[in-house]
Amino acid sequence: MKIIFPYMARWNSANHSRWHHLFKKFAEKGHTVIVIQPPPRESEETNYIEIPAQVHKNIVLHTVPISPWFWNTKFPVDKIFKKAFYTIKTFFVLRYLIRVHQPDVLILNNFPLYLYTLGNSMPIVFDYADDYVSMLQHELQISPTNILSRLSVWMLRKMFEKSSLVVAVSKVLEEKIQNNSKIVISNGADVPAEFRETTELRVNKSKPVVGYVGAFEYSIDLDLMLTVAERMNDCAFLFVGAGRDFPRIKELVVKKQLNNVVLTGAVPHPQAMKYISEMQVCLNLRKKGEIAHAASPIKVFEYLINGKPIVSTRLFGLLRIDERGEIFYYADTLEEVMDQIRSILDDPTEKQKRIEHGRQLVLSTYTWDLLADRFLNAMQPLLNHKRS
Secondary structure (H helix, E strand, O other): OEEEEEOOOOOOEOOOOHHHHHHHHHHHOOOEEEEEEOOOOOOOOHHHOEOOOOOOOOEEEEEOOOOHHHHHOOOOOHHHHHHHHHHHHHHHHHHHHHHHHOOOEEEEOOHHHHHHHOOOOOOEEEEEOOOHHHHHHHHHOOOOOOHHHHHHHHHHHHHHHHOOEEEEOOHHHHOOOOOOOEEEOOOOEOOOOOOOOOOOOOOOOOOOEEEEEOOOOOOEOHHHHHHHHHHOOOOEEEEEOOOOOHHHHHHHHHHOOOOOEEEOOOOOHHHHHHHHHOOOEEEEOEOOOHHHHHOOOHHHHHHHHOOOOEEEOOOHHHHHHOOOOOOOEEOOOHHHHHHHHHHHHHOHHHHHHHHHHHHHHHHHHOEHHHHHHHHHHHHHHHHHHHHO
16 A cells, blocks of 8 residues: 655654554555655754654655745744645645655645645545644634634535545544544554663652653643642652743743753653653643543553553543543642652552553553554555545
């Protein structure tokens, strides 16, 4: 199978997304994935923080040519403006690459890419991985009645109509899909490598290590994490990742003299997994709202497969995975978070029971290898129909 995928970020960026994991598995299974990406740019956004990485030989990267001066100049509502420009420019690049490579399937992953469905005769798979409309409303600070909000809802509905298959990352998002050909394929994790003990982490491991791995973006409750760290100075806090909120958080750590907090910045994915192996408690604290409730955080599955207890905000998507409430330690307030961390540290029997439930769940249902097979199997009828 040959797949073409227009991507809205740099492929070798700090944002190790679901498509990195899935396409790596596709490539290992002998399929070809052509990834269209924007050029590099100076940005605090994880999508553009370059991290050196090896790319499988079956993943072909094509960079859209854009003037460096234009691409690095700041404009009002810069992120939205640049995405719109890149989307339009990529439309013509995509047409050219389709003629040259003759792919079997076009995978799209955001509603503005509805543009790419126009005049297209090949099977389209829409990978609905986030609540994109709510994200746009947050980025632009606009209401659901705003004309841009209404336009985004219309484009999303048209994307559903134009797609031969819609893949939802969570049951919450699946319920919003107006298309009979739909399937839920969650995020997941790989079985971890064995890590040796390391002294390079700069964490005082004489204290319990509480950690977070992921983006420093608006949907993550980073302020709550810092307040917990401030109140629990008998624990070390290891925050791994980067993003637009990273400079503010770094400044707060210095200002509040939080000597028990370590910020690593952006690191390669294997190093992030090594950091997880050093944590006694992992955090998944998010600001409640439609974006958070619809999410399927990759880091949660990575925590679970590494055998780590998780203190998490109560989110609809996770509550549906943890139907019996036997995996996560739920907490929505400062006091609840601190109490749950204490509970994990004080009750190793209950902690181990929850760890085992979580790890077995991932191994049986949510490894990237299993998820990639589900994705490929769901796309196979599209190829059969195309050939007939």
